[in-house]
Amino acid sequence: VATIVVGFALLPTGSAYYWLRGGFHDVGRISVDPWANTSVSGLLTRLHVPAAPANAVAVVLAVVALKLAATTYRRGHHVLALALGGLA
Structure with missing residues (x-):
């Protein structure tokens, strides 16, 4: 939990996207080919x-x-x- 807080403190926009606006489920952030990973x-x-x-x-x-x-x-x-x- 502490790393999430630090992430929000250092990168609020990126953290908000990842945790609050569905970035966690966006496989395109990892690879252009989701089957590869x-x-x-x-x-x-x-x-x-x-x-x-x-x-x-x-x-x-x-x-x-x-x-x-x-x-x-x-x-x-x-x-x-x-x-x-x-x-x-």
Whole structure:
């Protein structure tokens, strides 16, 4: 909450747009291509997949990514393991 207050103090116009006038939901502020920056859950939601199957797919993919991260870590590829863990 303190960061929001500081944001309003330093950038009142930008903060008001983001928090009060819908800027939070404006995906154009992140990228001109909103599909380029999305999670698996977000992708499945955009494809109108019901919540239960979408969550199951996301969990399975996360488990697979974590398993791959553990395997690559044990093989000495620590940076790749860190990246895979971040993707999970």
